[in-house]
Amino acid sequence: QPAGWKLKKEWLPDGWLCLVCGASDTQELPPNYVKLAKDAYTPDLMAASDCMLGKIGYGTVSEALAYKLPFVFVRRDYFNEEPFLRNMLEHYQCGIEMIRRDLLTGHWKPYLLRALTLKPCYDRPINGGEVAAHILQDTAVGKKYISGKLSGARRLRDAIVLGYQLQRAPGRDVGIPEWYSLSEKEIGVRPAVAPASRRINGSAGSSFEDFEILHGDMQGLTDTMAFLTSLSGLVGNDPRIPEKQSRERTAASVLFDLEEDIYVARAPGRLDVMGGIADYSGSLVLQMPIREACHVAIQRSDPIKQKLWKHTQARQLANGAVPILQIV
DSSP, X not given: OOTTOOOOGGGSXXXXXXXXXXXXXXXXXXXXXXXXOXXXXXXXXXXXXXXXXXXOOHHHHHHHHHTTOOEEEEOOTTOTTHHHHHHHHHHTTOEEEEOHHHHHHTOOHHHHHHHTTOOOOOOSOOOHHHHHHHHHHHHHHTTTSOSXXXXXXXXXXXXXXXXXXXXXXXXXXXXXXXXXXXXXXXXXXXXXXXXXXXXXXXXXXXXXXXXXXXSOOOTTOHHHHHHHHHHHHHTXXXXXXXXXXXXXXHHHTTTOOTTSOOEEEEEEEEEEEEOGGGGGGTOOOEEEEEEEEEEEEXXXXXXTTOOOOHHHHHHHHHHOSOOOOOOO
């Protein structure tokens, strides 16, 4: 909800009660609105309601169809899947689009009263997890497809490798997953050079190149070792050195002081086949952490000692000395 947006009693038809999800603890509501608890199980509340008002999305559309619940929805900008969800709601007579301006100004009554005239007719299965699992299983083993280059397994693997190829950038090789068994000629991508192996304990008190590990454990992860090596290479980068380096590395070279503590965190990526954020409502998901990961290094610095980029310095001069967060 927009900041300062206040729900009003007259926005609802007479005799209606509105259950509000996601209201702040301090928000005051009129008597015909009920603030739901943060941990309320929304699918049950949807099933007990006469209609639903909200933004279009996978979760809301699936619940509306499953419970034959009329859905008054607001469009979402830059949501590529919206046309397919809209078509599905229209096909099963389950949705009405509300103009965003009408949502914000409280012109709700015509939409809500019209929603009660809909007769949702979705009659397909609602065990989406099982259906998707069977489709994936059939695709992976090649059922319903001819063998060879068009087999299900080959197509599934090719699609994943294509994702790796699309991430390529000049001067950066992309490592193809080890399980991809095709030859280099077939996939047309040079595998990334494996980092040189080195024995390291990685426990508290051990050292790694220019760093002393004070807390935590690297778990022997080669990508974390490579990230620390990259960090140590930032300091001492001299803009006068003719060796070409990326703009990002040049910008990052002023961020860290190796004499002070640096906090490093690693978050593994995940293969998200289905479910995603719907797990908060208890739905089935199908996903798994993968080897590729994102690393972040952060350091707190004294404003007096902090090295600032030129545009940041100009802002400091204009606004006075305030804490600055610089991100590359």
